[in-house]
Amino acid sequence: MNGLPAEIPNRPLFKASEVCEVANVQPYVLRSWEQEFPDLGHDRPGGGSRLYRRDDLMRVLRIRQLVFDEGLTLAGARRRILEETGELDGDGELPIATGASDTGVPHTRELCARLAQVRTGLRSVLELLDRSRPAGTLTSQPAHPSGRQNGRKGRTSPKKRIAKRRALARRRTSR
Numbered sequence: 001m002n003g004l005p006a007e008i009p010n011r012p013l014f015k016a017s018e019v020c021e022v023a024n025v026q027p028y029v030l031r032s033w034e035q036e037f038p039d040l041g042h043d044r045p046g047g048g049s050r051l052y053r054r055d056d057l058m059r060v061l062r063i064r065q066l067v068f069d070e071g072l073t074l075a076g077a078r079r080r081i082l083e084e085t086g087e088l089d090g091d092g093e094l095p096i097a098t099g100a101s102d103t104g105v106p107h108t109r110e111l112c113a114r115l116a117q118v119r120t121g122l123r124s125v126l127e128l129l130d131r132s133r134p135a136g137t138l139t140s141q142p143a144h145p146s147g148r149q150n151g152r153k154g155r156t157s158p159k160k161r162i163a164k165r166r167a168l169a170r171r172r173t174s175r
Contacts, residue, residue: 009022014053014057016049019052019057023061025060033060036075040056040059066080
């Protein structure tokens with residue numbers, strides 16, 4: 001890997017600044033990677049800064065290689081890592097979140113099951129609302145012809161009205 005130190009300190013835990021130094025990335029880059037990889041790093045029990053295990057550091061180094069050396073996006077790097085570890089779903093879809101229960105992040109299957117329950121509940125509420133609405137009534141106002149919904153019900157803008165008035169006044173005076 002380009003620009004990386006030849007040796008990683010032999011310790012079980014690392015601070016964020018140490019991970020940044022070893023991986024040769026800025027702290028904001030590491031924080032943005034944590035958004036795409038939620039199970040990267042662990043919060044301290046006392047509420048202090050995040051700690052990274054040795055395997056987290058190795059993942060950061062792999063992400064760095066995929067993003068900087070191979071030119072992948074974070075989503076592409078995530079997909080590649082999931083392919084390499086065999087965690088990619090059978091249909092090729094990326095999991096919504098990954099991680100073990102010790103990180104507090106729910107497993108993908110649990111999260112998908114919760115989303116399915118929410119979706120079912122929302123559909124049943126929609127069906128109830130459809131049944132309670134009298135036939136022929138609209139649920140919302142129609143969209144503006146230009147595709148905008150500005151709540152002005154098709155009125156022209158003040159600038160256009162002023163321009164029209166001036167044009168009419170000019171026509172009257174030119175006669």
